[in-house]
Amino acid sequence: MTPHELLPLEIQILGALILLAFTGWLVYLVRRQRVSLRDSLVWFLSTFAALALTLFPQLLVGAAHLFNIQIPSNALFGAAIIYLSFNLLSVTVASSLNAAGVRRLAQECALLRAELEALRGEGTPQGRIPTLELPEMALPKARS
């Protein structure tokens, strides 16, 4: 089976153009520092892999046979779903880490704001309600 029987030339050209345009967009985003070089790597690699499959569709047939998948397009969809799931999970991980970072920064901001106000004499550094002191408590010593 020739490559053009697997994928018509028009589709190959259209697919390659879309992927090249996507690569150009990625380059633009990296150069504008809207995507970090590290994060862009996985997108460049996956785009080049898609470009290779578009230009050489027999690679997909070979991969499908390797995993005993009868219809090559099913192998493509399967691989795409797995890839997107992993990619989405990595985005979720990054999002969780960012949320934890934002929380920590907001907390630090609240602490520093209180310290600053205390230094300026606008707040009460102790926040103490006046009058009597409480009896001493024998707190447990930390185990070493």
Place this chain on the structure above:
Amino acid sequence: VRVLILAPAYNEGRNLPGLADRLRVSAPGYDVCVIDDGSSDDTARVAASLGFTVLSCPLNLGIGGAVQTGYLWAQKHGYDAAVQIDADGQHDPAELEAVLGPLRKGGASLVGSRFLSAGGFRSTPIRRAGIRYLSWFLWLRCGVRVSDPTSGYRAADRRAIELFARSYPSDYPEPESIAVAVRNGLRIAEVPTRMVERAHGESSITAWRTLYYLVKVSLALILLPVRPSRVFRGGQRA
């Protein structure tokens, strides 16, 4: 011994004067820190005018983030004990000494319970059933018996302050934080406390949120790390 009262507050400007009055009667001499969790009302201004230390979070972090901000403050300023108390007035400051009591006997973290004492406000039957389920689940996962793991009225000693300053769950943190404490070798004690119905505003816990609460906390307890928290450093790892 320096004790800090932590009062996380989200739009509690109307409830704070009442809390200040009760603290003035029941807990004079304590340092009080109100953590304004990105409120849209005048919580921070009211708290400052009442003489409390105010930690103003620039955005709403949720109860876990707000409480942890308080623990960070307690840690940074070398407090020996911290007591969490709800700014909505549901926790009676008159019980504060009772809540602090087990710290004197060597307990590390203390949870007040809604059920152990007769009288006072009781929550809905669904929520009580949820609390019983969480109590059972916590026992199953950590082997610790706590009547009300959802109670936010609790005292923590320096070890617990150190732990919670470094590692505290984000939303619906109470049961999970008990599990974190147990997993890090802290001892848990419980005393009977009386709940008071909130004076102003609605509770944030609706029926759907109760369901989410149970699912989220169950998952958190299932996925508890086997080993003690890696972030708990400071020479006191259990």
